[in-house]
Amino acid sequence: MFSRRTVVYLTRCLSSIRTSASGQNESNLVPRSLPEPLVLAINGQINEEYCASYIYRSISYHFATSSVCLLGLSEFYRKLATEETEHAESLADFLLFRNNPVTLETIAKPPERKWSANIGKTLCETVELETKLSGSLSLVYEAAEKQRDVVLMDFLTKRFLRQQCDSLRTLQQLTTKWNQLAAAPDGTYQFDREVRKWIRSSGHLPK
Numbered sequence: 001m002f003s004r005r006t007v008v009y010l011t012r013c014l015s016s017i018r019t020s021a022s023g024q025n026e027s028n029l030v031p032r033s034l035p036e037p038l039v040l041a042i043n044g045q046i047n048e049e050y051c052a053s054y055i056y057r058s059i060s061y062h063f064a065t066s067s068v069c070l071l072g073l074s075e076f077y078r079k080l081a082t083e084e085t086e087h088a089e090s091l092a093d094f095l096l097f098r099n100n101p102v103t104l105e106t107i108a109k110p111p112e113r114k115w116s117a118n119i120g121k122t123l124c125e126t127v128e129l130e131t132k133l134s135g136s137l138s139l140v141y142e143a144a145e146k147q148r149d150v151v152l153m154d155f156l157t158k159r160f161l162r163q164q165c166d167s168l169r170t171l172q173q174l175t176t177k178w179n180q181l182a183a184a185p186d187g188t189y190q191f192d193r194e195v196r197k198w199i200r201s202s203g204h205l206p207k
Contacts, residue, residue, distance in 0.1 A: 033099045035147055041140045042095055043103045046088045048136055051107050052129055053084035058110035059122065068116045070188070072196030076174075079199065080126075083167075084133075090159055094152070119191070120182060123175045130171060134164040 034042070056077045063074035092102045115122045137160050144152040177194060181187040 034095070034149070034152070038140075038143055038147060038149065038152065039095065039100045041143045042091050042100075045136055045140050046091045046095075046102065047105045047107070048133060049084045049088035049091065050104070052133055053081045053088070054107050055110045055129065056081035056084060056126075059115045062113075062115045070116060070192040072192040072194070072199065073116075073119070075199050076195050080167075083163075087160060094155060098152075116188075119188065120175070120178055123171065123178060127168065127171045127175065130164065130168050134161070134168065137161060137164060 060074045060077035060081060062068060063070045063077065095102050137156060141153060141156045141161065144156065174195065178191050181191045181194070184190060
C-alpha cells in the first residue's frame, strides 16, 4: 500500500496540475500507464537510491563502532540512508500509482573502508554520490519532459530535485566546516559534536 504522505501528495499533485495547466491537452494530465522508457528510468533510479542508502548505512555503522565512536557522523549518515530509502519507496509508490511494475535489482556490497581515516575524503565522496543521484534524477526528469508527462515532472521537482539541492549545499557546508577544524588537535571530535548539534537543531550548521 502507498504511504499516507505519498497518497496525499499525489492527490494534491493531480489537483494542482489540472488547475494550473487547464490550457494543455487533457490527455497529458490524466494518470496513465507510463511508457517503457520512463518505467525503466524510474526503476533504475529506485535501485540507485537503494544502493546509496546501503552505502550510507555502512558508513554510519563504521562511525558508530566502539573503536571509532563518532556518533554525530554516524547519526548523519544514518539520516542520509533513511532519506535515500524513502526516495526509493516514493518512486516505487509512483510506479504503482501509474499501474506499472517495480523491478528491484541486486545491490552491490558496499566498499569496506575505514571511513574515519580520512573524513575529508569521505565527505568528498558523499558529495560525488549525491551529485550522481542528482544527475540521474535529472535524466528521469528529461525523459518525463520528452514524454510530456507533467504529473511525473511535478512529482520529481517537488519531491526530489529541490531536496537534492539542499542536500548538496549541506554537504558542501560540512566539508567547509571540516576544513576549518581538521588541523585542530581535537578537530575530529569538535567536528563530530558540531554535526550532532546540527542534526538536532533546525538544520542550520553552527557558525
